[in-house]
Amino acid sequence: MGHAAEPFLSIVLTGRNDGYGGDFVARLARALRFNHHQLESRAVSYEVVFVEWAPPADRPRLSELLFAVAPELERRAFAWYVVDPAYQTILSLNPRLEYLEFLAKNVGVRRARGRFVLTSNCDVYLGRRVLEAIQAGQLNPRVVYRAPRHDLKPLTTSVLDWTLLEDPKSLAGPAHVLKPPYMGSATGDFAMLDRESFHEVRGFNEVYRVARIGIDRNFLVKALSSGFTIADIGGPVYHENHEGSYRLNPRAYEGREAEAPWGDRRWHSGGVSYVNPPTWGLGLAPARSMAGGTVHLDFAWEAIPPLVDLRGVVVPAARRGGPSPGQYVRKR
Amino acid sequence: MKRLINRLLAVFGLVSARRYQAMTEQAERLKVTANEWKTRASEVATRVRELEADVKRSARLAQKSKLSVDKMRQRRQDIDKLRSRLADAERELIVAREHLMAIEVKLDILEGAANVLEIRTRSAVSQHHNQTSAPA
Secondary structure, eight states: OTTSSSOSEEEEEEEOSSOTTSOHHHHHHHHHHHHHHHHHHTTOOEEEEEEEESOOTTSOOHHHHHHHHOTTSOGGGEEEEEEOHHHHHHHOSOTTOOOOHHHHHHHHHHHOOSSEEEEOOTTEEEOHHHHHHHHHTOOOTTEEEEOOEEEEOOOOOSSOOHHHHTOGGGBSSOOOOOOTTTTOSSGGGOEEEEHHHHHHTTSSOOSOOSOSTTHHHHHHHHHHHTTOEEEEOSSOEEEEOOTTOGGGOTTTTTTOGGGOTTOOTTSOTTTOEEOOOTTTTTTTSOEEEOGGGEEEEOOOGGGSOOSOOGGGEEOOOOOTTSOOSOOOOOOO | OHHHHHHHHHHTTOOOHHHHHHHHHHHHHHHHHHHHHHHHHHHHHHHHHHHHHHHHHHHHHHHHHHHHHHHHHHHHHHHHHHHHHHHHHHHHHHHHHHHHHHHHHHHHHHHHHHHHHHHHHHHHHHHHHHHHHSOO
C-alpha cells in the first residue's frame, strides 16, 4: 500500500538498533506486523516513514534486521531514512540526552507524503476505533488527533491479535484518560495532523534541545496557540511496557532531574511556544540513496540550526473562546 | 308637700340634708375623677416627651444611617474599582508568568549551550595538547 504518490496516511516512527527497552527489534516487528495487517485489511493507503536516528556504527542497521525478522512487511510501504550520528552530537544541548526523538520525528514529518501524518512510537498498536476513524477517512485539517494510551504487560508472542490486545488482563494498569484542553499524556505515542498543518507549525520544537520529555506536550501548546483544535479520536492505542520506559518510573530521577536521560521533566513545556527555523527537520541535509531504498542523510553544517536561537522561544498566543495555552509551573 | 318645702328652702339657698349628702358624694366622685384625669394627663405628657425624645433619636439614627449608606455606597464603588484593578493585576500576572517561563526556558537553552561548548572546548584543547606533546 506504500507506492501511492500521496498515501492517505504516513506513520512516522523513529528508532535505532541500540537495544532500547530490551528486545527492541522484536517489539518493533510485532507492532509493525499488527498495524500493517490491520491497515491493509481495511484498504488504507499508507506509508511508514522510519527515521533511523544516529545508529551505532558497530551494530547492524535496523533496516537490515527488520525485514529479515518480518519478511511479510512490504518494503515498498516504507520510506527509510538513516540520519548521520553527527547530527545527534552537534544538535544536542544536553550531554545526557542520547536521543533527540522529536528532531528525528521531524525528519520523518518533513519528508512524509501522506495527507495525514501520524507520529507514533515503535511499540504502539493502533486500536480498533483509531483504525475505524482512519478507514472512514473523515479526518479534518487543523485538528490534532489524540488517542489515550493503554499500557500492556510485556508480550511474549510474536503475533498479536485483538483477543489478547483488548483483554483487560493484558493491561499493565488503569487506562489513561485524555483531559482538555491539551488532551496530553503520552502524546508521543499518537499525534496525528494533516501534513499541510504539520508543515505550517514546522513540526516539533527544535529550539529547545535540552530535553526530549515534554516536547510532545509542547507541540500541543504550539497547536493550540496556532489556532488548531485538539480532539480525541475516539479510542485508545496500546503500548507494550518495557524496561527503561519513563512511564514505569517517572520519579526515578527525582531530586537529580538534570541527570535524567530524557532531560529535566520540569521544564515549562506547557507554558511556552516555539518558532522553528524554516530548515526544520534537517531540511538542508544532503540525501544519499542507498541499497534497499534507504536514504542516508549525510552531515552538513548548513543543515544545522543555530546552537542558540532565543527568538525561537515565544509566549503562546491565547485565542478568543479557546483555552489559555500557558500555565506557570514553578520549576526551581 | 315635699316638693313645696324643697322649693321654699331653695328660695333661701338651702337644700335638704339628703340632697346635700348626695351632692357632696357626687362632688367627691368628680374630684376623684378629676384627679385620675390629671394623673393620666401627666402620664400622657410624659409619654409625649418620651416619644419626642424617640423621634429625635430616630432622626439622629436616620441621619447616621444615611451617612453609613453613603459610606457603604462609596465603599462599594471602591471595591468595584479594586476588583477591576485586581482583574487587571491577575492578567498582568499571567503575562508576567508567561514571560518568566519563556525566560527560564531561554536560560535552560543558554545553560545547555554553555555546557556542550565547554565539553567541546575541553575535548578540543585536550586533543590539541596531546598532539603537540606527543613525541616526534
